[in-house]
Amino acid sequence: MSTGATPQSPRPQSQTGKHRLLTFDILRYDPRDAASVPRMRAYRIEEADSMTLFIALNEIREQQDPTLQFDFVCRAGICGSCAMMVNGRPRLACRTLTRDLPAETTLAPLPFFELIGDLSVNTGKWMRGMSERLQTWLHVRESEPDLRRIEARMDPDLAEQIYELDRCVECGCCVAACGTARMREEFTGAVGFGKIARFRLDPRDTRTDEDYYELIGDDTGVFGCMSLLACHDVCPKSLPLQTQIAFLRRKMAGMGASRDVPVPER
Amino acid sequence: MKTVVTDVLVIGGGLAGLRMAIAARRRGREAIVLSLVPPKRSHSAAAQGGMQASLANVARGAGDNEDVHFEDTVRGSDWGADQIVARMFVNTAPKAVRELAAWGTPWSRVRGGEREVIVNEEKVSVTERAEAHGLIAQRDFGGTKKWRTCYAADGTGHAMLFTTSDQAIRQGVAVYERTEALALIHDGERCHGAVVRDLVSGELFACLARATAIATGGAGRLYRVTTNAVICEGMGHALALETGVAALGNMEAVQFHPTGIFPAGILVTEGCRGDGGLLRDVDGHRFMPDYEPEKKELASRDVVSRRMEEHIRRGKGVPSRFGPHLWLDITLLGRRHIERDLREVKDICAYFLGIDPVEKWIPVRPAQHYTMGGVRTDHTGQSPYLKGLFAAGEAACWDLHGFNRLGGNSVAETVVAGMIVGEFIADFCDRPENAVPLPMALAQEFVQREEAKLAAILASCGQENPFRLCAEMQDVMTEHVGIFRRGDALQAGIARLRELLERSRAIGITGKSRAANPELVAAYRVRRMLKLALTIACGARQRTESRGAHFREDFPRRDDRDWLKRTLAVWPDDSADLPRLDYEALDVMKMELPPGWRGYGAKDYIDHPDTPLRQREVDAIRASMRGRDRHALQDAIMPCADRLPASLAGRNERLDEPLEGA
Numbered sequence: 006m007s008t009g010a011t012p013q014s015p016r017p018q019s020q021t022g023k024h025r026l027l028t029f030d031i032l033r034y035d036p037r038d039a040a041s042v043p044r045m046r047a048y049r050i051e052e053a054d055s056m057t058l059f060i061a062l063n064e065i066r067e068q069q070d071p072t073l074q075f076d077f078v079c080r081a082g083i084c085g086s087c088a089m090m091v092n093g094r095p096r097l098a099c100r101t102l103t104r105d106l107p108a109e110t111t112l113a114p115l116p117f118f119e120l121i122g123d124l125s126v127n128t129g130k131w132m133r134g135m136s137e138r139l140q141t142w143l144h145v146r147e148s149e150p151d152l153r154r155i156e157a158r159m160d161p162d163l164a165e166q167i168y169e170l171d172r173c174v175e176c177g178c179c180v181a182a183c184g185t186a187r188m189r190e191e192f193t194g195a196v197g198f199g200k201i202a203r204f205r206l207d208p209r210d211t212r213t214d215e216d217y218y219e220l221i222g223d224d225t226g227v228f229g230c231m232s233l234l235a236c237h238d239v240c241p242k243s244l245p246l247q248t249q250i251a252f253l254r255r256k257m258a259g260m261g262a263s264r265d266v267p268v269p270e271r
Numbered sequence: 272m273k274t275v276v277t278d279v280l281v282i283g284g285g286l287a288g289l290r291m292a293i294a295a296r297r298r299g300r301e302a303i304v305l306s307l308v309p310p311k312r313s314h315s316a317a318a319q320g321g322m323q324a325s326l327a328n329v330a331r332g333a334g335d336n337e338d339v340h341f342e343d344t345v346r347g348s349d350w351g352a353d354q355i356v357a358r359m360f361v362n363t364a365p366k367a368v369r370e371l372a373a374w375g376t377p378w379s380r381v382r383g384g385e386r387e388v389i390v391n392e393e394k395v396s397v398t399e400r401a402e403a404h405g406l407i408a409q410r411d412f413g414g415t416k417k418w419r420t421c422y423a424a425d426g427t428g429h430a431m432l433f434t435t436s437d438q439a440i441r442q443g444v445a446v447y448e449r450t451e452a453l454a455l456i457h458d459g460e461r462c463h464g465a466v467v468r469d470l471v472s473g474e475l476f477a478c479l480a481r482a483t484a485i486a487t488g489g490a491g492r493l494y495r496v497t498t499n500a501v502i503c504e505g506m507g508h509a510l511a512l513e514t515g516v517a518a519l520g521n522m523e524a525v526q527f528h529p530t531g532i533f534p535a536g537i538l539v540t541e542g543c544r545g546d547g548g549l550l551r552d553v554d555g556h557r558f559m560p561d562y563e564p565e566k567k568e569l570a571s572r573d574v575v576s577r578r579m580e581e582h583i584r585r586g587k588g589v590p591s592r593f594g595p596h597l598w599l600d601i602t603l604l605g606r607r608h609i610e611r612d613l614r615e616v617k618d619i620c621a622y623f624l625g626i627d628p629v630e631k632w633i634p635v636r637p638a639q640h641y642t643m644g645g646v647r648t649d650h651t652g653q654s655p656y657l658k659g660l661f662a663a664g665e666a667a668c669w670d671l672h673g674f675n676r677l678g679g680n681s682v683a684e685t686v687v688a689g690m691i692v693g694e695f696i697a698d699f700c701d702r703p704e705n706a707v708p709l710p711m712a713l714a715q716e717f718v719q720r721e722e723a724k725l726a727a728i729l730a731s732c733g734q735e736n737p738f739r740l741c742a743e744m745q746d747v748m749t750e751h752v753g754i755f756r757r758g759d760a761l762q763a764g765i766a767r768l769r770e771l772l773e774r775s776r777a778i779g780i781t782g783k784s785r786a787a788n789p790e791l792v793a794a795y796r797v798r799r800m801l802k803l804a805l806t807i808a809c810g811a812r813q814r815t816e817s818r819g820a821h822f823r824e825d826f827p828r829r830d831d832r833d834w835l836k837r838t839l840a841v842w843p844d845d846s847a848d849l850p851r852l853d854y855e856a857l858d859v860m861k862m863e864l865p866p867g868w869r870g871y872g873a874k875d876y877i878d879h880p881d882t883p884l885r886q887r888e889v890d891a892i893r894a895s896m897r898g899r900d901r902h903a904l905q906d907a908i909m910p911c912a913d914r915l916p917a918s919l920a921g922r923n924e925r926l927d928e929p930l931e932g933a
Contacts, residue, residue: 037472037786054592055535055623067738071790072782076308079500081537082622083429083615084312100622121449121471122787129309129448133440142437143375150373152366153921153930156326157373158405161380165611168377168424171433175311207375 024052025108029061031073032113035122045111046070058098058112059087062124074123082241085176088115089124095178097241098124115181128177132196139193139220141200144211157209170203170249172242179236179246191225195236195246198227202249205256217253218260227254272715273476277303277445278700280464280480282452282507284310286432286685287664288486289439294693296442300700303478304446305467307502310436314488314500315685318428319540319615321410321420322686323679324364327925328381328406330397331388335417336928337361338901342864344677347414347571349819349829350857350866351521351643351673351837355911356650358863360671360680360687362915365923367686368407368421376434377423378407379612389547389604391567392557402926410612411545412678414571414871420679425540425615428682435686453795455483455510455517455660456710456717462517462660463710465510466721473786475722477714481705482696484652484661485510486689489642493804494753495745497639498531498538507666509799511646512806517657518839518853520668522644522803523810526676526820527754529575531638533596535623538640539616539633541678544568546612548601550579551632552587555598563871570871573675573820576637580754589634598632605629637754641665641681643672643820644807647839647855650914652692653699661696663688670837674819694916728794729785733777737793740778744771744797744804752808757824761812768808769848772801802842806850810838813852817873831866831879835859859885863909 027050034043048065059080066073075098078086082100089098090113092106103110118126135141150157179195186192201217204210221227230250237247279295281288284306292302304310327335340361345352372378383404387394390411412420423430439446452465456477464479490505491497511517529550530539544550549557550568562578563570570578579597582588588595601609601616606629609617613628620628646654646662648669654660663669664685669692671684699705751764775798780790816830817823835857840850859865859881866882868874889908896904902922906912912920924930 035784035787038784057623066789067742071738071780071793072784072788074787074789077501078308078312079314079317081317082618083317084314084500086308086312102622102625125787127449127471129312132309132311133446133448136437136440140441142434142441143373145373150369152369152373152919153924154369155924155926156369156407159380160405161382161408164377164380165424168379168426168430171377171423171430172426174316174429175309204375209375 027052027061027103028109029065030109030111031124033123034120036120037122052103056103058091058101058103061103062098074121074125076125083174085174088128088176088178088181089113090115090181095181095239097176115177117181117186118177126177128175131177132175135194135197139197139200141204143204143207143209145209146211163208167203167207170199170206170244173199173244174242176241178239178241182235182239184233184235185229185231189225189229192229193221193226195250197221198250198253199244199246202253214256214260218257221253222257222261227257230254272718273474274711274714275303275476275478276709277301277478277480278482279303279696280478280483281305281486282465282484282510283486283488283666284446285313285315285486285488285664286435286682287689288484289435289444290686290689291484291486291663291693291696292444293435293439293442294690295697295700296444298697300697302444304439304444305450305452305465305478306446306448307451307470309448310439310446311433313432314503315432315682316429317500317538318682319425319538320412320542320545321422321427321679322368322431322683323412323415323419323677324368324421324683325361325417325419326365326368326407326409326421327417327927328403329409329418330399331411331418332409333927335419336901336925337923338905339416340364340419343415344671344680345864346869347675347677348673349675349869350831350835351524351670351819353650353670354863354909355914356669356671358909358911359650359691359915360684362923363687363691363919364683366919367683367690371431371434371686372407374434374438376430379422379424381406381408392549392603400926410542411569412541413544413569413575414566414677420545422542424611425542425613431682431686451506452510453721454717455514456714457514457516457657458710458713459516461658461707463713466717470792471787473784473788475718477718479709479714481700482659482661484663484692484696485646485666486662486664487666489665490803491639491642493745493748493800493807494639495749496531496534496536498528498536499639504796504800505642505803506796506799507662508645508803511654511660511662512802512840512842512850513799514657515841515843517654517660518647518841519806520644520647520670520837520839521674521810522806522840523814523821523838524643524674524819525639525807526572526641526643527576527637528572528640529579529637530599530635532619532624533591533634533636534593536638537619537623539599539619539635540613543599543601543613543616546608547604548599549603551598551600552582553589554587558582558587566871571675571869572640572678574872576754577822579637591634596634596636599635600632601628602630602632641676643674643676644668647837651695652688653695659699659705661692663692674821690919691916694918698916725785725791725795728778728780728791729783731777731779733779735774735778737778737780737790737797740771740775741793741797741800744768744801747771748804748807752811755822755824756811758812761808765805765808765812768801768805772798772805772848775801802850806840806842809850809852810840814838827873829873829876831882832877835866835879861909863889863905865889
């Protein structure tokens with residue numbers, strides 16, 4: 006061993022007897038393999054200090070089953086890649102500490118999204134479709150600002166409020182937990198409502214409530230929401246989904262009621 | 272053979288890649304982005320703290336401009352940076368921030384009036400000008416003379432990435448999610464695209480393009496403890512390296528971030544120290560002023576990381592089951608500030624450490640953070656060795672960062688280089704001579720070669736486990752090629768890496784699926800990672816000096832006389848077990864800022880013989896031009912105004928520097 010001192014964090018050492026033995030019951034299924042049938046498989050590992058599901062699942066893959074599929078990217082709770090059902094509830098696996106779980110834990114892929122295999126689902130494809138449909142970008146009159154000039158001003162409090170709604174990581178937890186999405190495949194979902202709320206709040210966006218009504222003013226949109234609000238409870242970023250959806254619904258209901266009369270709001 | 276044809280093929284869906292693709296689309300070109308993951312999951316999202324651009328809106332940024340940003344960047348690089356590129360960068364950074372603002376990024380804004388900030392353990396009152404109210408705010412970061420770092424609370428990278436990704440959708444950029452480039456298709460002189468693997472179906476296909484751009488980010492996963500995402504395995508670097516022609520520059524320049532949380536290595540932002548946080552040792556003593564009286568906690572990252580490790584070596588670390596660590600104390604910033612501007616830090620502490628940083632100190636130790644080295648390019652972002660191959664962002668050695676990158680300059684580089692290189696790529700595509708006939712036979716040959724490699728892995732009865740080889744490589748890199756380096760330890764490390772590379776020929780895997788198969792992916796990547804690891808280790812072994820993040824205990828001084836040059840590395844062919852190294856000298860006589868002391872860190876270095884000459888020249892120009900404006904002076908010392916694409920040229924307006932005709 007060299008003496009060159011560098012960051013050291015020893016790989017977890019087995020200290021049998023000191024830690025719990027954890028059991029993970031994981032849903033295994035490869036939809037591309039005709040011979041594959043969905044089944045639960047149990048894996049046992051020894052718990053370590055500060056162990057997260059990221060560490061646990063990688064240990065299972067590296068030491069017990071190299072074919073196990075799951076998705077992690079940042080492993081720091083930032084990117085939203087690793088949402089999965091942990092004991093029946095959607096959460097980000099990377100920031101779930103095993104010490105907060107019972108000795109036996111069930112892991113399953115997020116429902117609703119296309120399954121790639123095991124715990125891996127295609128949230129990206131669905132989110133892109135959502136972005137295209139709702140046009141989740143700022144709609145402005147002047148598309149080519151003079152970049153040499155001082156930027157347009159924005160009230161600091163408003164900037165903070167927009168940032169609050171901009172924190173969504175598109176992990177899919179809200180849609181996976183949504184009762185309406187189970188019944189209506191084309192339902193916009195809380196993630197989409199959050200985006201609309203974000204652009205609606207932004208005074209630079211030229212879209213009016215009439216435009217937004219076209220996007221979410223029906224049962225696949227904000228009127229389809231049954232107000233079960235599991236989305237709000239499971240959002241890993243604690244976005245204010247409940248108030249935003251309620252607010253949008255009120256605005257859109259008002260819009261719908263006065264549809265025959267042109268309403269120049271904003 | 273399935274073949275896809277496009278104008279611009281971008282490998283990597285983070286900020287640099289997306290911004291290049293947007294540039295190409297806006298110039299009427301088709302663009303395809305290959306991305307291992309949905310682009311919004313890219314590692315760009317993890318840039319918490321901010322982006323440097325000399326807007327000079329806040330009081331503590333008064334007097335900031337391109338010149339000050341340029342000097343900070345070059346000093347930070349320990350004079351390894353290409354100064355022309357640094358000038359292009361600092362001039363475009365304000366435009367990049369303003370473009371993102373116009374696209375909707377919710378930058379934090381200046382609040383006019385008085386407010387309290389923490390500087391050097393003391394509450395200081397700062398009065399923001401009324402006329403700056405509502406403009407983009409800046410915070411303090413390490414290694415900078417002015418408060419220059421623009422931010423969106425503590426989710427800057429996330430906000431920038433979502434804005435840019437949504438713009439890419441708006442512009443109709445095609446993104447092939449969950450695909451991976453396995454090899455560049457080239458004839459030794461011209462790059463024609465890449466062999467691509469669909470990570471879900473396993474299908475291989477050729478993607479042919481007029482221009483191919485690598486924007487795959489860093490290679491942090493070569494190390495055991497890194498702040499990098501798990502996808503940052505250097506596969507873009509490896510694509511270039513394996514061509515045998517497109518050289519990588521300065522791969523031994525690896526940055527360690529002072530504040531990775533211990534032991535997981537997850538980053539807590541430099542904004543913690545920028546906003547007034549302190550580093551403390553086992554006795555609770557604030558030790559940085561003892562080592563760096565001028566900049567204290569806010570010296571550049573390489574210096575702070577080394578000082579921390581030095582302090583641990585003196586027995587001042589906090590002992591723990593995983594080894595010693597130090598403390599980051601942000602309790603003095605107060606709950607309100609932490610919960611608004613450092614919330615991501617609070618979340619990370621809560622979720623991964625179970626502590627509240629408002630009340631408790633955070634255990635930290637330096638962790639691998641940034642790959643300064645990358646695909647060597649000229650100032651347009653093109654490889655000088657393989658025509659039609661471009662690179663931008665962390666995967667490139669454009670050479671903005673030299674041997675140490677400043678905090679806030681990486682996420683800035685992604686969008687700035689994306690804008691600049693994107694324009695040059697469009698120019699390249701527009702030139703008629705670059706419209707070459709599609710090399711179908713060549714493409715077929717490359718696809719077959721990759722197919723054969725995968726088949727061989729699947730058929731192998733070898734006993735080597737790819738995950739284990741990877742872990743062993745990470746151990747070697749961490750122990751032998753880390754923050755402190757020594758010739759004998761590097762030599763031993765190289766020997767071990769060569770063994771691992773040899774063993775990687777005998778990888779056997781248990782899962783035989785050609786489709787989604789994590790074991791197969793690990794198997795073909797680990798060989799490439801080992802080649803990169805050897806490239807870093809050999810570069811470090813050869814470079815018998817200390818510069819920026821590259822620190823040799825046996826050669827502690829910076830040696831401009833013998834080492835003011837860039838390392839170039841190619842991998843001769845697949846049977847080789849070492850890279851071929853070459854060097855490219857930096858020309859002191861053309862530098863705007865000749866080498867000197869950085870203003871922090873070690874004060875002794877060996878001068879280049881040209882340095883005094885050039886310094887006299889520069890001084891004479893300055894003296895002769897007294898009274899002229901700073902732009903004229905800059906142009907006289909190092910003319911480079913013609914280097915930027917016309918659409919990005921031009922001065923930047925500030926409150927104190929109105930544009931003529933405004």
